[in-house]
Amino acid sequence: MTSPERQTGGEAPIVSFRSVTKQYDGKTIVVDGLDLDIARGEFLTLLGPSGSGKTTTLMMLAGFEWPDAGTITFEGQDITGLPPYRRDMGVVFQSYALFPHMTVAENIAFPLGVRKVEAGERRRRVADALALVHLSNFADRYPAQLSGGQQQRVALARALVYRPRMVLMDEPLGALDKALREQMQMEIKNIHRQLGLTFVYVTHDQDEALTMSDRVAVFHHGKIQQITSPTEIYTRPSNRFVAGFLGETNMLEGTVVALKDGMAEFRLAGGQMLLARAGTGLAVGGPGVFVTRPESVSPVADGHNRLNGTVSESAFHGDHMRVRVALPGGQSMQLKLNPQSGAAMPAPGSPVSLSVPAADALVLS
Numbered sequence: 001m002t003s004p005e006r007q008t009g010g011e012a013p014i015v016s017f018r019s020v021t022k023q024y025d026g027k028t029i030v031v032d033g034l035d036l037d038i039a040r041g042e043f044l045t046l047l048g049p050s051g052s053g054k055t056t057t058l059m060m061l062a063g064f065e066w067p068d069a070g071t072i073t074f075e076g077q078d079i080t081g082l083p084p085y086r087r088d089m090g091v092v093f094q095s096y097a098l099f100p101h102m103t104v105a106e107n108i109a110f111p112l113g114v115r116k117v118e119a120g121e122r123r124r125r126v127a128d129a130l131a132l133v134h135l136s137n138f139a140d141r142y143p144a145q146l147s148g149g150q151q152q153r154v155a156l157a158r159a160l161v162y163r164p165r166m167v168l169m170d171e172p173l174g175a176l177d178k179a180l181r182e183q184m185q186m187e188i189k190n191i192h193r194q195l196g197l198t199f200v201y202v203t204h205d206q207d208e209a210l211t212m213s214d215r216v217a218v219f220h221h222g223k224i225q226q227i228t229s230p231t232e233i234y235t236r237p238s239n240r241f242v243a244g245f246l247g248e249t250n251m252l253e254g255t256v257v258a259l260k261d262g263m264a265e266f267r268l269a270g271g272q273m274l275l276a277r278a279g280t281g282l283a284v285g286g287p288g289v290f291v292t293r294p295e296s297v298s299p300v301a302d303g304h305n306r307l308n309g310t311v312s313e314s315a316f317h318g319d320h321m322r323v324r325v326a327l328p329g330g331q332s333m334q335l336k337l338n339p340q341s342g343a344a345m346p347a348p349g350s351p352v353s354l355s356v357p358a359a360d361a362l363v364l365s
Contacts, residue, residue, distance in 0.1 A: 016036070017057070020070030031222045032053070033070070036224065043215075044201070045203060062084055062168050089164050089165065090166070098151060098158075108126050125162075129158075133154070148180065156191070168200050215230075218233065218241075240364055250290075251291055252331050256282050256284055256288045259278055266290050276361035278362075280365070286365070288364060292356050295335075295336050297333060299323075305356040307333065310351055311349065312332060313348055314347070
C-alpha cells in the first residue's frame with residue numbers, strides 16, 4: 001500500500017502539512033507531528049472521535065488556528081502564518097453562521113461585497129450559486145424562514161460564490177436529522193463532482209465518511225492512523241483502533257500460530273483455529289486479533305473458519321436481523337442475517353455453526 005500520508009498520485013499536492021504540531025495549555029498535544037498531502041480535486045474526509053485532532057487540523061488549514069511547529073503549504077506557498085482572508089478557502093460550519101437580518105441572496109452575496117465585486121457580476125454569481133444548491137426560488141427569504149437543510153445549502157452557496165480554490169467543511173450536517181443528512185451528503189458530493197474543487201471535510205460519522213469521500217484519514221491522539229480509500233479502510237484496517245472505530249467489527253483475541261503467503265493461522269482462546277489475511281507486525285507465537293465484519297459471517301459451517309457457538313441474543317432491525325453468538329472461551333461474534341431470505345431466525349439459547357471466508361478476515365497485531 002502507498003505511504004498513507006503521500007498517496008496523492010503523480011501530480012503535486014495542493015496542500016502539504018509537514019511536521020505540524022499543535023498544543024493547548026502548553027502540555028496537551030492535539031496534533032502531533034502531522035505529515036499530510038492533499039491531492040488537487042479530491043474529497044478528503046478527516047474522521048475520528050472528539051479530541052483526535054481532526055477539527056484542529058482543519059482550523060489550522062483555514063487559518064483560524066496556528067501551528068506551534070511545522071509548516072503548511074498551499075499550491076507551493078507557505079501559508080503557515082497567513083490570516084484566513086488571504087488563503088482563498090471557503091469554509092462551512094455546522095452552525096451555518098448566517099446573518100439573520102439578511103435575505104438568502106444577501107447572505108450569499110456578502111463575501112462578494114467584501115471583495116468589491118462589481119454589482120452586475122455579483123448578481124450573476126449569486127444566481128449561479130443559488131441554482132447550484134437548488135434554492136433559486138428562495139432568494140428573498142430570511143434564514144428564519146428556512147429549514148435546517150435549506151440553511152445549510154445557503155451556507156454552502158456562500159462558501160462557493162466567490163470561487164475559492166478549496167472548500168473546508170467542519171461537521172456541516174451535524175445538526176440535521178438522519179434523512180436530511182443522507183440527502184445533503186449526496187448533494188454535497190454531486191457539487192464536488194460538478195465543480196472539481198478540493199474538498200476537506202471533518203466528521204465523526206463513519207457512514208458519512210465512507211459515503212462521500214475519495215479518501216478517509218482516520219485520526220487518533222493527534223496522529224493519522226490510516227489514510228486511504230473508503231473501500232480499503234473498511235476492508236483492510238491498518239490497526240485495532242481503525243478496525244474498531246470504523247463500522248461494526250468483530251474482534252476476537254488469540255495467538256498467531258503460523259504466517260505464510262500473506263495469510264495467518266490463528267488460534268482463539270477457546271481453541272478454535274482460523275485462517276485470515278495477515279496484517280503487519282505479526283509474530284508467530286505472539287498475540288493478535290481476528291477482525292471481520294458482521295456481514296461477512298454466515299450461519300453455515302463451510303470450509304475454513306468454522307466456529308461453533310450458542311445464540312445469546314437476536315434483534316430485528318427491519319432490513320436485517322442482528323444476532324450475537326457466544327463462543328467457547330468467553331468471546332462472542334455478531335452477524336447480520338437477511339430476514340427476507342426465508343431462513344429460520346435462530347432463537348437465543350440455540351446452537352449455531354458459523355463460517356467466515358478467510359478473504360473477508362484480517363489478523364492484526
